[in-house]
Amino acid sequence: MSGGERERACTAALVPESMAAAVEGYEWARDIVGESGGVVYRLHGKSDAPDLFLKHGTDAVADEVTDEMVRMRWLAAYLPVPRVTHFVRTHDQAWLLMTAMHGRTAYQLLRSDEQARFAIVDALVAFLRRLHAIPVSECPFNSDHLFRLSRARTRIDAGLIEIDDFDDERQGWTAEQVWTAMQGLLPMALDPVVTHGDFSLDNLLIHDGEVVGVIDLGRVGIADRYQDLAILWNCLDEFDPSLQDRLWQQYGIADPDRSKLQFHLMLDELF
Structure with missing residues (x-):
């Protein structure tokens, strides 16, 4: 999810307090392809730090983000997948922060x-x-x-x-x-x-x-x-x-x- 045709630069999104330190110092870009009701951000440009992806959804999309987090952790035992670094779920919202993969x-x-x-x-x-x-x-x-x-x-x-x-x-x-x-x-x-x-x-x-x-x-x-x-x-x-x-x-x-x-x-x- 990189390239000018697939994302655009944006300001940092508001994240839960427990996640704030993990996203500090990054430049932000928002994915503009296939969001399906959720929002996907690429966090990049922080010196000596890996790029990250952040998914955020509300209501039904929050359930989908939660589903992905659970499946990602399970599938990691078998295949290369992003690593979950932070996950926050409230009654109507979910934030999934994960490592970017090379390639x-x-x-x-x-x-x-x-x-x-x-x-x-x-x-x-x-x-x-x-x-x-x-x-x-x-x-x-x-x-x-x-x-x-x-x-x-x-x-x-x-x-x-x-x-x-x-x-x-x-x-x-x-x-x-x-x-x-x-x-x-x-x-x-x-x-x-x-x-x-x-x-x-x-x-x-x-x-x-x-x-x-x-x-x-x-x-x-x-x-x-x-x-x-x-x-x-x-x-x-x-x-x-x-x-x-x-x-x-x-x-x-x-x-x-x-x-x-x-x-x-x-x-x-x-x-």
């Missing part, structure tokens, strides 16, 4: 280095296989499609769906049309693994050819493996369809389940 996003690298695109996809798939290999029995979080459908229905009824952000093939659809189309793809055979929930190119950090970190962990939990595969597959379409083929080859799926792909992409439209 560039997979999106940045795919845009800037066409010759390395297959190698980048290989690194992403290797990391995804590590995630999916975590024993389901060790994961305390549920993120399956039934749980997410329930949350999606609540969001639809509350008028929270941003239909202008739908993928091209669903431009002009209503949220109810997406909901109805999803029902036509159920039931489906389940293949549960530990998933990230939003395995997109902006959430994966790469350095020296390897994924060195994963961020935005609020949806981590047990779900069908296509929850992650569908989002990554869809992201790669922006660059070259051959990268999508590479995904299946490296992951080891000879015949992708198109029904599951469509279901999880439509489900993602509602979040």
Whole structure:
């Protein structure tokens, strides 16, 4: 989350007193991409101090920030994730302060280095296989499609769906049309693994050819493996369809389940 097109400089935000010393002396920048009702700041420029990220949310978003904190601490035993430095929760607000991770996003690298695109996809798939290999029995979080459908229905009824952000093939659809189309793809055979929930190119950090970190962990939990595969597959379409083929080859799926792909992409439209 760096670069002028993704953030803008801002004044320091008001934080709880217990967090004030930890953020003192930093320059602040506010993320302007994908805040989803919350606020994300990058704290940087402090001599001999690491960059930090601060997430803040109120009401329902405070619950999401709390969910991310709990999942981040759990996933740290298995994969490289940001380290929680401070967390404060009140009845209606949450602040999550965490270390920044080095590396560039997979999106940045795919845009800037066409010759390395297959190698980048290989690194992403290797990391995804590590995630999916975590024993389901060790994961305390549920993120399956039934749980997410329930949350999606609540969001639809509350008028929270941003239909202008739908993928091209669903431009002009209503949220109810997406909901109805999803029902036509159920039931489906389940293949549960530990998933990230939003395995997109902006959430994966790469350095020296390897994924060195994963961020935005609020949806981590047990779900069908296509929850992650569908989002990554869809992201790669922006660059070259051959990268999508590479995904299946490296992951080891000879015949992708198109029904599951469509279901999880439509489900993602509602979040």
